[in-house]
Amino acid sequence: MTILVTGILLGGTYALIAMGLTLQYGVARIMNLANGETFVAACFIAFWLFTAYHINPLLGLLVIAPLAFVVNGAIYWFLLKPLVDRAKNRGQLEVDSILATFGLLFLLQGLMILGFGGAYFSYTFLAERFVILGSAYGLNRVVAFAVAAIIAAALYVYLFHTRQGTAVRAVAVDPTSANLVAIDVARTAMIAFALGGALTACGGALLSTFYTFNASMGVVFTMKALIIVIMGGVGDVRGAVIAAMVLGITETAVATLIDPGLTLAATYALFILVLMVRPQGIFGRQQS
Amino acid sequence: MSTPALTVNAARKQFGGLVAVNDVDFEVREGELLGLIGPNGSGKTTMLNLISGALKPTAGEIRLGAERISGKSPHEIAQKGVARTFQLVRVLPSMSAERNVMAGAVFGHARLWGDEARDVARDLLARVGLEKRAHLPVSALTYIDQKRIELARALASNPKLLLLDEWLAGLNPSELQIGISLIEELGNEGRTIIMVEHVMDAIRALCDRCVVMNTGHKIAEGEVGAVLSDPEVMRAYLGDDEDA
Amino acid sequence: MTRLTTEEIRIGVIGAVVVALVALLPFFDNGFYLSLTVNIMLYAALCTAWTLFSGPTHYVSLATAAFFGIGTYAVGLGIDHLPFPVLVGVGAVAAALLAGIVGAATLRISGVYFVVFTLGLAELVRQLVSWSQSKFTGRMGLYVFTDIREMHILWMLLALTVVVFLTGWLINRSRLGFAMEIIGNDETVAKHSGIDTARAKILLFMISGAFIGIAGAIMAPRYAYIQPPSAFNPMISFLVVIMALLGGTKRLWGPLVGVIPFTILMDIVSSRFPNHTYIVMGIAFLAIVYLLPNGVTGRLEQLRERLRHRQPKPEAVSEEKPA
Structure with a gap:
């Protein structure tokens, strides 16, 4: 039971980064391998705001999310859109965007290592006991989960109940047809990419309240997010949420029951299983 | 009567709620040139895709000779002797015309290698009238020449059954004459062919029999002249015109 | 198809001269330049082996570190029981098996999944190795004592590179090579022409993986003490991708053009500006995409x-x- 709750609490933050990635890949068609760097950068900014200015990380989100939105939007428009424009086919865009975001990954990680070194960071925020069903959990974890849930709900409302959100979903399904019904595909893709970055940054800021982080852990989170996205089905926000929970629970279970050193192995086992059984994702449509 | 070259038995393909091919039966006899016609979206190309293995049928059975091929993957079906061309011409752009055709000879039903494959490719290029352009990269060729390459590539595997998916589409009138006589020659040689086609003149000129499909169903089958004057077939085509 | 073209003969002659010159190097220098040349030879072997698969298929494989580490560990685990050449073979087979499993799981589906999967593969194997080591042996590392010296490693790597080249050349003339050329042009046509595309790709990935495993086995004596983080160092995977793409993967010798300058550059950067390694790699990736999409040779x-x-x-x- 403890495992289940801890796993779900962890899954909340995973869900945010995975939703970010699934928007970026599903709508903007860019597999952003530098997504974990946005995540880690948000950890550091939250840390800096909290230690230097005593700004509550939850308020910090109000700074971090817009900042990530603007930076990711700019990255899409100036670095990635040229690749979309020059690509002759989907395969070439995939290879190009993978290599370009690898470049960003190393560049950003290098800059952060230069700035903060390889050491682990953490700070104390809401480190109180909170009792759920008779067991105690860190209040910071519970709060982080609650905020993640609110953000996810807001995203859901945006995607399914606003005009722009509908445009985003239309581009995810078919950019060519979306273009035909007068949707500005390039602009929508940029918004989706920027929004994905903002969601990821929120995930990072929330994680930093209860987790020790360092400059070079971005790749691990990108990996986890990718696996969640593939499990949940590319571009599928609901699938991402559920897959994030599954991953959070699996990781927690393996870490507590077998060995903390094997969390990635567990993640991978899950990944292989999904690839073998349902490569289109849990809720994915069968490809025609 | 001997076993037909191809037997399609209650073949069905469903995409979600849409039934693209609805329990279709027909046979193709050895050496026959069968036309598969019908209005747009009637399921003809889906039917070809089921035969060539690009899609797997939801239900039903397809046999090549006595052997069941439905459910097998495209490369297995190709090796067993089904070759095809594509609705939108597909050539191998970075390779020469000769190597394009060799692809069929090397990996298809014939499985030749080396000089043998090269000789087959040269013969077929001469056959489709491209012997002078054998060493050009195919991306430099015109549309009809690319279609010829595709046909030669399909023939290079010496297939038991040849599937032509609107091979005559997009040709101008004089090219069309060349195309029709090329297929006619193949038919006279005794090749077994299924051709999906919109060019009715070609169907009349070439086919022994034809199968008509509409909204996934087979609505008629038989000798070309009789089938084309069938009231249901006429309604299917005219109805389609009204919608358009 | 059996006759050699003049270009092939010319490349063969130039290659033989270069090989002879490199082979003679240990008789002139045993210090810095030998060690640098070993590094260059290592990446030359790894990059050509990588290009064997990734060149024609355009799949970006990041599994290099996993195959390399498996080769290294094959030697580390068996050096007290079996002769070195046998262990090199074991490393090759183990790496090929891993490549076969990964290929079977991912190569049937889209290229992105393959990248994602190989990205974490080295880390996965590293975790499994560390875990089983601490669980069953209680030690973190393995000692490898042999009388193999730096120059022997150079010669072995040189021989390996030559073998990779010969293999690549033979594959190009084989049905497999022809199949890969067709797959690279249009996979749908390939399937309908009778090519088992998944099998062809998996086979090629296994061949490439086996060579990388051999390189890892050859390097084991150089490390003397083998630990999971150094044997399964993910940087190896990334450096191989950068160097190969920088040189260009259209020809098998293309990567060499990237290997030599970049190995020297990384040598300088890691000794003088160790904190800037990532930044240099990041810039290299961006330069490849935006300035040299087909590499220097392209x-x-x-x-x-x-x-x-x-x-x-x-x-x-x-x-x-x-x-």
Whole structure:
């Protein structure tokens, strides 16, 4: 039971980064391998705001999310859109965007290592006991989960109940047809990419309240997010949420029951299983 | 009567709620040139895709000779002797015309290698009238020449059954004459062919029999002249015109 | 198809001369330059082995570190029980098996999944190795004591690179090579022409993985003490991708053009500006995508094409001038 709750609490933050990635890949068609760097950068900014200015990380989100939105939007428009424009086919865009975001990954990680070194960071925020069903959990974890849930709900409302959100979903399904019904595909893709970055940054800021982080852990989170996205089905926000929970629970279970050193192995086992059984994702449509 | 070259038995393909091919039966006899016609979206190309293995049928059975091929993957079906061309011409752009055709000879039903494959490719290029352009990269060729390459590539595997998916589409009138006589020659040689086609003149000129499909169903089958004057077939085509 | 073309003979002769020169190096220098040349040879072998698969398929494989580490561990685990050459073979087979499993799981589906999967593969194997080591042996590392010295490693890597080249050349002339050429052009046509595309890709990935495993096995004596983080170092995977793409993967010798300068550059950067390694790699990736999408050799070929087209042009211009 403890495992289940801890796993779900962890899954909340995973869900945010995975939703970010699934928007970026599903709508903007860019597999952003530098997504974990946005995540880690948000950890550091939250840390800096909290230690230097005593700004509550939850308020910090109000700074971090817009900042990530603007930076990711700019990255899409100036670095990635040229690749979309020059690509002759989907395969070439995939290879190009993978290599370009690898470049960003190393560049950003290098800059952060230069700035903060390889050491682990953490700070104390809401480190109180909170009792759920008779067991105690860190209040910071519970709060982080609650905020993640609110953000996810807001995203859901945006995607399914606003005009722009509908445009985003239309581009995810078919950019060519979306273009035909007068949707500005390039602009929508940029918004989706920027929004994905903002969601990821929120995930990072929330994680930093209860987790020790360092400059070079971005790749691990990108990996986890990718696996969640593939499990949940590319571009599928609901699938991402559920897959994030599954991953959070699996990781927690393996870490507590077998060995903390094997969390990635567990993640991978899950990944292989999904690839073998349902490569289109849990809720994915069968490809025609 | 001997076993037909191809037997399609209650073949069905469903995409979600849409039934693209609805329990279709027909046979193709050895050496026959069968036309598969019908209005747009009637399921003809889906039917070809089921035969060539690009899609797997939801239900039903397809046999090549006595052997069941439905459910097998495209490369297995190709090796067993089904070759095809594509609705939108597909050539191998970075390779020469000769190597394009060799692809069929090397990996298809014939499985030749080396000089043998090269000789087959040269013969077929001469056959489709491209012997002078054998060493050009195919991306430099015109549309009809690319279609010829595709046909030669399909023939290079010496297939038991040849599937032509609107091979005559997009040709101008004089090219069309060349195309029709090329297929006619193949038919006279005794090749077994299924051709999906919109060019009715070609169907009349070439086919022994034809199968008509509409909204996934087979609505008629038989000798070309009789089938084309069938009231249901006429309604299917005219109805389609009204919608358009 | 059996006759050698003049170009092939020319490349063969140049290759033989280069191989002879490199092989003689240990007789002139045993210090810095030998060690640097071993690094260059290592990446030359790894990059050509990588290109064997990733060149024709365009799948970006990041599994290099996993195959390499498996080769290293095959030697580390068995050196007290079996002769070194046998262990090299074991490393090759183990790496090929892993490649086969990964290929079977991912190569049937989209290229992105393959990248994602190989990205974490080295880390996965590393975790499994560390875990089983601490669980069953209680030690973190393995000692490898042999009488194999730096120059022997150089010679072995050199021989490996030559074998990779010969294999690549033979594959190009085989049905497998022809199949890969067709798959690279249009996978749908390949399938309908009778090519088992998944099998062809998996086979090629296994061959490539086996060679990388051998390279890892050859390097084991150099490390002397083998630990999971150094054997399964993910940087190896990334450096191989950068160097190979920087050189260009259209020809098997293309990566060499990237290997030599980049190995030297990384050597300088990691010794003088160790904190800037990532930044340099990041810039290298971006440079490949935005400036050299076909690598240096691709760019050179482009220039040569352009020069060739320009040759007749001056006449045309002079003819037009009077009018």
